[in-house]
Amino acid sequence: MNRYPLLIKNFVRSRGLITGLLLLFISGLVSLHTGKYFLDRNEEVITKTSHYQQENIDRYVKYHPDEMGLLLYYIRFGLVHTTPALSGLAIGQRDINPSLVSVTIRNLEEQKYATDLMNPMYQLLGNMDFSFVLFYFFPLIIIAFGYNLVSEEKEGGTWRLVLSQTPRPLQMLYVKMGVRYISVLSVLLLLLVIAKFYLQIPVDAAFAIYCLLAVLYISFWFCLVWLVVSFHRSSSRNALILLTAWVLLCMLLPAGLHALVVQWYPAPEAYATVLESRDGYHRQWDRPKEPTIDKFQQRYPQFSSFRHPDGEDFSWLWYYAMQQMGDEQAATAAKLLKEKLRQRAAFSRVAGWFVPTIHTQLTMNALSRSDLLSQVDFLEALEKFHEDKRLYFYPKIFTEAAVSDENWNDFTLEYHAQENRTGWLEALLPLLLAGIICMGWAKWNWESMPLARKL
Amino acid sequence: MRIQTIRLLSGLVWKNKLKSSSTPWLIGIFNVMLFVALFSGYRHMSEQQQLVSENSREVRQQWIDNPDKHPHRMAHYGYVAFRQKFPLSFFDFGMDRYVGNVVFLEAHRQNTVNFSEASLSNGLLRLGEVSAGMILQLLLPLLIFFWGFDLIAREREEGMLRLLLTQGVSWPELIIGKSLGLFYLSLSIFLPAAVIGLILLSLNSLTGVAPQVFMSFLALTGSYLLYLLVLSLLAVFISARSTSSRAALIQLIGCWLFFTLMLPKVSQLVGQQLFPAPSKIEFDTAVEEELIRQGDSHNPDDPHYQALKDSLLAAYGVDATQQLPFNYSGYVMREGERLSAETYRQHQERLVDIYHKQQNVVRLTALFNPYMAVKNMSMAFAGTDYTSFHDFEDQAEYYRYELAQTMNELQIEHIGNQVQSSADKNAIISRKHWEAFPDFQHRFLSFGQMLQKELVSLMALLLWLCGLLTLIFSVKYSVN
Numbered sequence: 001m002n003r004y005p006l007l008i009k010n011f012v013r014s015r016g017l018i019t020g021l022l023l024l025f026i027s028g029l030v031s032l033h034t035g036k037y038f039l040d041r042n043e044e045v046i047t048k049t050s051h052y053q054q055e056n057i058d059r060y061v062k063y064h065p066d067e068m069g070l071l072l073y074y075i076r077f078g079l080v081h082t083t084p085a086l087s088g089l090a091i092g093q094r095d096i097n098p099s100l101v102s103v104t105i106r107n108l109e110e111q112k113y114a115t116d117l118m119n120p121m122y123q124l125l126g127n128m129d130f131s132f133v134l135f136y137f138f139p140l141i142i143i144a145f146g147y148n149l150v151s152e153e154k155e156g157g158t159w160r161l162v163l164s165q166t167p168r169p170l171q172m173l174y175v176k177m178g179v180r181y182i183s184v185l186s187v188l189l190l191l192l193v194i195a196k197f198y199l200q201i202p203v204d205a206a207f208a209i210y211c212l213l214a215v216l217y218i219s220f221w222f223c224l225v226w227l228v229v230s231f232h233r234s235s236s237r238n239a240l241i242l243l244t245a246w247v248l249l250c251m252l253l254p255a256g257l258h259a260l261v262v263q264w265y266p267a268p269e270a271y272a273t274v275l276e277s278r279d280g281y282h283r284q285w286d287r288p289k290e291p292t293i294d295k296f297q298q299r300y301p302q303f304s305s306f307r308h309p310d311g312e313d314f315s316w317l318w319y320y321a322m323q324q325m326g327d328e329q330a331a332t333a334a335k336l337l338k339e340k341l342r343q344r345a346a347f348s349r350v351a352g353w354f355v356p357t358i359h360t361q362l363t364m365n366a367l368s369r370s371d372l373l374s375q376v377d378f379l380e381a382l383e384k385f386h387e388d389k390r391l392y393f394y395p396k397i398f399t400e401a402a403v404s405d406e407n408w409n410d411f412t413l414e415y416h417a418q419e420n421r422t423g424w425l426e427a428l429l430p431l432l433l434a435g436i437i438c439m440g441w442a443k444w445n446w447e448s449m450p451l452a453r454k455l
Numbered sequence: 456m457r458i459q460t461i462r463l464l465s466g467l468v469w470k471n472k473l474k475s476s477s478t479p480w481l482i483g484i485f486n487v488m489l490f491v492a493l494f495s496g497y498r499h500m501s502e503q504q505q506l507v508s509e510n511s512r513e514v515r516q517q518w519i520d521n522p523d524k525h526p527h528r529m530a531h532y533g534y535v536a537f538r539q540k541f542p543l544s545f546f547d548f549g550m551d552r553y554v555g556n557v558v559f560l561e562a563h564r565q566n567t568v569n570f571s572e573a574s575l576s577n578g579l580l581r582l583g584e585v586s587a588g589m590i591l592q593l594l595l596p597l598l599i600f601f602w603g604f605d606l607i608a609r610e611r612e613e614g615m616l617r618l619l620l621t622q623g624v625s626w627p628e629l630i631i632g633k634s635l636g637l638f639y640l641s642l643s644i645f646l647p648a649a650v651i652g653l654i655l656l657s658l659n660s661l662t663g664v665a666p667q668v669f670m671s672f673l674a675l676t677g678s679y680l681l682y683l684l685v686l687s688l689l690a691v692f693i694s695a696r697s698t699s700s701r702a703a704l705i706q707l708i709g710c711w712l713f714f715t716l717m718l719p720k721v722s723q724l725v726g727q728q729l730f731p732a733p734s735k736i737e738f739d740t741a742v743e744e745e746l747i748r749q750g751d752s753h754n755p756d757d758p759h760y761q762a763l764k765d766s767l768l769a770a771y772g773v774d775a776t777q778q779l780p781f782n783y784s785g786y787v788m789r790e791g792e793r794l795s796a797e798t799y800r801q802h803q804e805r806l807v808d809i810y811h812k813q814q815n816v817v818r819l820t821a822l823f824n825p826y827m828a829v830k831n832m833s834m835a836f837a838g839t840d841y842t843s844f845h846d847f848e849d850q851a852e853y854y855r856y857e858l859a860q861t862m863n864e865l866q867i868e869h870i871g872n873q874v875q876s877s878a879d880k881n882a883i884i885s886r887k888h889w890e891a892f893p894d895f896q897h898r899f900l901s902f903g904q905m906l907q908k909e910l911v912s913l914m915a916l917l918l919w920l921c922g923l924l925t926l927i928f929s930v931k932y933s934v935n
Contacts, residue, residue, distance in 0.1 A: 027717070034724055045734045052740045059747075092578045096553070096571070102736070113569045115555060116735045119810045121817060121841055122727060123553040123573060126581050128720035135582075136716060144705075239704070240601070247594065252488075254582040255589070259495055262576065266502070270570045271510050274535055274557055279517060282532040286522050313879070341575060348577050358579065365578040372577035 017180075020141045021187050027137055028191040031130040032198055035088030038127065039199060042083050042099055049078050049100055050413045057408050065404065069316030069397045075411075076102040079385045081378040082417040084369055086206055088199040090131040092370025096123055100413075101382055105393055107326035108386045109277035109334060112379060113270075130195060131364045134214055135357065136250055138184065139221045143242040145180045146225035148235040149173060155235060170446055181222050188218060206367045206420040209427045213367075216431040217360045223438035230445035249357040257351050257358060265347065267340045272333035280329025284322035295328070296321035300391075306398040316397050320390075338376050345372045356434045363427045369418050381416040460624055461632040468636025472602060481598060482643050485590070489648040492587045496545035497655045504661060507537040507556075515894050525870065525882045527788070529889060530862035533561035536851040538568070539897040541838025542659040542668045546652050546675065547588025549839025552580060558848075560855035560895075562792065562862070565799050567735070568848060587648055588833050591679055592826060593715055596686050599641050600707035603690030606633045608700035617934050626932050630691050637687040645683060649676050670902040675836040681916045682829040688923045689825075695932055714826040719817065722827075726816030732809045742795075742802050749794055763790060777872050785866030792859050800852075807845060814841060821915040828912040828919075835909040838899060842908045846900055854895050861892055 057075050064071040081099045098116040126132065150173065153159040166172050192211050201207050228241050284292045289308055296317075297304045308315045352359035365371035396406070472478045514535045521529060538556045555568030573580055583589060607629065610616045619629065653672060662668055690707060697703035733741070750759025764776060767786070776783035821828035834840035865888055874882040906913075 030721065030724075037724070037728070041734075045736060048734075048740075049736045052736060092581070093573075093576075096573045098735070100736070110559065110566075113574070114735075115567045115569055115571070115574065117567075117732065117738055117806065119727075119732060119813050119841075120550040120553040120844065121810070121814045122723045124550045125719045125723045125817065128717075128724065132720070140712065235701075236704075243597075243708075247597070251583050251593075252585065254579045255585040258576065258579040258582075259499075259585055261579070262499065262572070263495070267575050268506055270575060271506065271537070271557055274559060274569075275510065275513060275517070278533070278535065278559060282528070285528050285532075286524055344575075345577050348579060361578055361582060370578070375574075 017145060017183070020144055021183055024133070024137060024141055024184070024187050025191065027128070027133050028130065028187070029194070031128050031133040032088075032191070032195050034128050035091065035130060035195070035199055038091055038095070038129070039083065039085060039088045042094075046080055046100060046413065049102065053078050053102065053411070053413060054409070057411060061403060061408055066402070068393070068401055068403055069319065071403055072105050072393050072397060074104065076104050077385075077389055077411060078102040078413045079382055080413055080415045081374075081381075082369075082415050084206070085199050085201040086210060087368035087370045088201070089129060089195060089210065090364040090368040090370055091127045091129045092131075092365035092368060093372060093375060094370040095127060097375045097378075103382070103386055103389075105320075105386065105390045106323045107277055107281050108383065109273050109327050109330040112334075112382060113273075130191070131361065134188075134217060135361060138188070138218050139246055139250065142180075142184060142218060142221045142225055143239070143246060145184070146177065146222070146229060147238040147242050149176060149225075149229045150232060151229070151235040151238060177222065177226060181219075184218055184222075185215065188214060204420070205424075206422070209420075209422060209424060210364060210367050212424075213360060213363060213427055213431065216428055216435065217356070220356050220431050220435045220438070223435040223442070227438040227442040227445070230442040230449075232449055249355065253355050254358050254361065257348060257355075261344050261348055265340050265344045267337060269333045269337040269340060273330045273337060276333050277326040277330035281322055281326030284325050289318050292321045292325060293318055296324055299324065299328070300394070303394060303398060320394065320397065324390075338379065341372055341376050345376075353430045356431050359430045363422060366422050367420065367427070369420075373421070374418055377418055378416055385414060385416070456625075456628060456631075460628045461635060464624070464629065464632025465636035465639060468606065468633055469639060472636075472640055478602075478640075482640075485595065485598065485644045486647055488585070488594075489587055489590055489644065490651060492585045492590055493545065493648060493651050493655060496548065496586050497659075500540050500542075500545040501659065504540050504659075507539050510535070510557075511537050511895070518892075519886075519890050521886060521889055523883045523886050525879075526862040526865040526884060526888070527562070527785075530562035530859050533559060534854065534858055534895055535559050536847075536854060536895045536897070538844070538847045539661070539899075541671075541843065541899050542656055542662045542665060543671050543675065543837045544839050545655065546586070547833040547837040547839060548584050548586045549588070549834030549837055550841060550844060551839040552576075552584065554841075554844040558851050560851060560858060562788075562859040563795065565796075565803075565852060565855070568844075568851070587652065588830075588837065591645065591648070592682075592830055592833065595641060595644060595683070596715075596826070597708075597711055598644075599637060599683070599686045600690050600704075600711060602640060603633075603637045603687065604694055604704040604707050605700035606637065606691050607695040608697050608703045611935070612700060620934060626695070627928050630688070630695055630927050634684075634687040634691040637691060638684050641683045641687065645679060649679075665899045667899070667902040667905075671836040671838070671905060674902070674906065675833060678829055678832040678836070678913070678916070681920065682825055685825050685916060685919045685923065688920070688927070692923060692927055696930070714824045718820055718824050719827060719830075722817045722820045723813075726813035729816060730809050730812040732806065732813065738802060738806060742799055745798050745802075746795055749798065750791075760787060760790075763787070779872055782867045782870040782872055785863050785870060789860060789863040789867065792856070792863060796852075796856050796859075803852075810841065818911055821912050822918065825916060825919050828915040831912040832909045832916075835905045835912075838905070840908070842904070843900055846904075847897055850897060851895070858892065 053076065060071055060074045064074070078100055079102075081097075081101075083094065083099050087094055095118065096115075098114070101112070101114065103111045148155075150159070153162055162172060163169055192214065195201060196203070196207070224245065225242060228238050228245075231238075233241070293308055297306075303317075306317050308318050348358070349362060352362045362371065366373065395401075514537075518532070518534060521532060536558050538554075540551070544551055552572040555571045557570050558568040559566045583593075607616065610619065620626075656662060656668060656672055689710070693706050693710075694700070694703045697706060750757050764783075767779065767783075768774065768776070771779055773779060779786075817827065818831060821831060831840070835842065865884060869884045871881050
């Protein structure tokens with residue numbers, strides 16, 4: 001055993017390896033800063049919106065103190081898609097889909113998909129969040145640490161020495177790899193601990209699964225490296241194989257899968273929602289009022305007692321019934337669109353079981369609620385929120401309730417928080433299996449090929 | 456510098472590389488990847504183009520089909536504008552997936568351009584997309600570095616270098632010769648893709664309406680050739696300066712990582728922090744507040760509109776707006792639209808200015824980063840950069856304004872002053888006016904407009920070329 005401390009000392013003294021670890025650590029810190037910046041900005045938007053919403057309500061209550069219908073034409077209510085602190089580690093789609101949507105009780109379809117203002121250049125270049133560093137940089141450093149594990153000794157002429165001096169040379173390789181594994185793992189764990197405090201991530205199941213997933217992900221890459229070196233190829237050959245694997249697993253396969261998903265599940269319904277909701281609402285202006293109101297009252301029998309005043313050109317009952325028709329006409333397209341998005345998410349997930357990198361990326365986004373399903377979930381929450389507001393205000397509008405009777409200070413931002421949907425087993429199993437397959441194959445290689453084999 | 460020697464050296468690179476069994480495979484794999492990327496990109500683009508044409512036709516039909524009515528109702532009925540894809544966009548997707556595709560244009564309001572493809576996709580998009588542009592910008596350099604790292608370093612290790620130099624080959628000849636060999640190798644991947652790209656481009660139905668695509672294609676090809684040449688020189692230069700081929704490989708891969716993964720993301724973070732941009736809610740609130748300050752047409756006591764009314768009454772010598780010879784509420788709305796559009800435009804310009812400043816931080820890194828330079832140029836010429844998108848936004852807003860004001864003019868001119876509501880029988884004008892209002896046509900940028908923004912990137916690539924050549928001629932090399 002007394003030979004092993006020397007291996008460790010050798011490792012610590014090697015400048016390349018320390019540089020590699022330092023590089024990981026520093027890019028990790030930068031990524032945490034990116035996450036913090038993202039979370040802070042998000043928080044700031046929510047605080048400001050909360051303030052603006054109150055201002056907006058107060059202003060219009062002052063302008064239109066005696067017409068509920070007109071007042072509700074203007075005022076907006078915000079629903080926040082709660083951003084867990086964990087999404088500072090995996091920003092996912094959160095920089096594309098807004099985490100806060102403000103709507104009036106009018107036609108929802110015209111408001112639902114409004115985007116935030118973002119510089120598209122940044123969305124294209126992407127965020128250097130922690131998941132990115134973990135996803136791309138850790139594997140590269142792991143490859144750099146391990147690709148010549150055996151071949152460097154062979155090429156440097158020390159392998160013969162090792163074989164003659166060590167009773168169990170494989171044991172020595174295990175230790176050599178183990179030292180690298182533990183050093184990379186320590187950097188990862190250190191970063192996660194810093195992240196926990198810096199981003200104030202609560203320790204819950206989602207964070208625990210995230211951490212384990214991160215550990216399994218780097219373990220998978222170590223297993224893959226271990227598998228490749230077990231073939232006893234030359235250093236340059238190993239480097240080529242591993243780099244190709246990296247390009248394939250981290251770039252080509254995810255991009256290829258995305259292209260497939262878009263091809264197989266096209267979403268022309270998106271455009272249809274725009275055209276249908278516009279047509280559904282605006283056409284009502286030129287039609288007789290009764291059918292519009294009838295349809296509205298079929299939908300909401302509780303408002304059957306309200307009537308459009310005879311001979312009048314306008315009533316709020318008719319107006320909001322028209323607005324409702326926009327949503328009704330777009331309902332099929334909107335439902336199909338959500339269905340498509342769900343199918344896209346489901347298909348990618350299944351494909352992810354076979355590609356560890358894709359699985360890691362998708363699961364991390366799911367854990368931090370920054371994936372596509374969370375967005376669909378939020379859209380549905382927004383529909384419910386909007387419906388609740390409508391049902392609350394409709395009777396007040398139709399009975400011409402006094403604006404002053406309402407306590408307008410009660411209408412603050414509301415929050416939609418999502419529970420973690422990801423289970424331990426489904427998150428961790430694919431990576432565990434991939435690691436075990438690599439290790440098993442490598443074991444077979446070590447046993448079937450004599451260690452003394454020449455290059 | 457002897458042309459003969461250089462030709463000989465570059466030929467040798469070809470011969471030696473093709474001897475290795477992996478080279479034909481690599482060339483084959485890259486060609487197949489590029490063909491797949493080009494064909495699938497082209498197919499997706501044509502489908503989207505068709506979808507946009509169909510939907511635009513439907514919008515037009517719906518617009519024309521509206522019955523006789525009050526023009527302000529038409530202003531609210533509005534229009535829907537779709538962003539059409541530039542015929543070369545299949546070559547490099549650029550920002551195309553991240554910017555919206557459809558915008559609802561109505562009176563009084565500027566809506567966002569919605570439904571970017573990114574908003575409909577899961578996190579995989581963020582790991583990159585396979586397009587010809589991505590393969591050429593990101594993966595081909597890796598291959599060039601892989602082919603080039605040992606071109607001189609290995610000869611040094613094997614002691615062949617001294618032999619070559621004693622035969623009278625100079626260092627610059629050696630490096631330029633080998634670089635050209637490497638460059639020719641990379642052409643075996645780029646040229647077939649360029650030819651296929653050109654064929655697909657000429658097949659596209661929109662190419663006819665946008666002849667500038669061929670200039671763009673030429674410029675695009677030029678940018679990639681320049682990029683590949685710079686990378687070939689860089690690879691061989693580093694190989695010549697490194698003590699071992701292993702060190703050369705590590706340096707080159709380090710360069711690649713730094714250029715393609717690190718620098719772009721770090722520079723975007725820096726840009727964002729240096730020039731913070733407002734969020735949607737801040738932007739909207741700022742616009743709203745300024746509009747209220749200028750005059751709120753919805754506020755009955757607003758001084759701006761009160762003054763307008765008083766001056767009109769005085770000018771026409773009447774006591775009430777109903778006595779004016781034109782439709783007063785149309786007049787007020789025209790004024791309101793003018794003010795709000797103007798205010799919006801000012802804020803929008805300020806926002807776009809911030810975006811440009813942010814993007815310039817990234818764009819300036821092209822001076823240190825040939826990858827960023829070629830990425831920017833490629834996006835610009837493929838019509839998938841911010842300039843192209845912003846131009847669409849401008850066209851849509853211009854059309855929206857024209858639509859709203861045309862409807863206001865119709866109201867001022869044709870609607871009586873006595874009518875109380877838009878449902879009034881006297882407040883209706885003929886539907887022939889709808890047809891008279893032209894359709895929305897998304898026009899693509901001209902070649903000059905595309906080039907203008909990316910002159911910096913072009914300069915950066917040329918600077919890299921000159922810089923590398925200067926280095927190659929001036930640096931001292933060691934034989935051992």
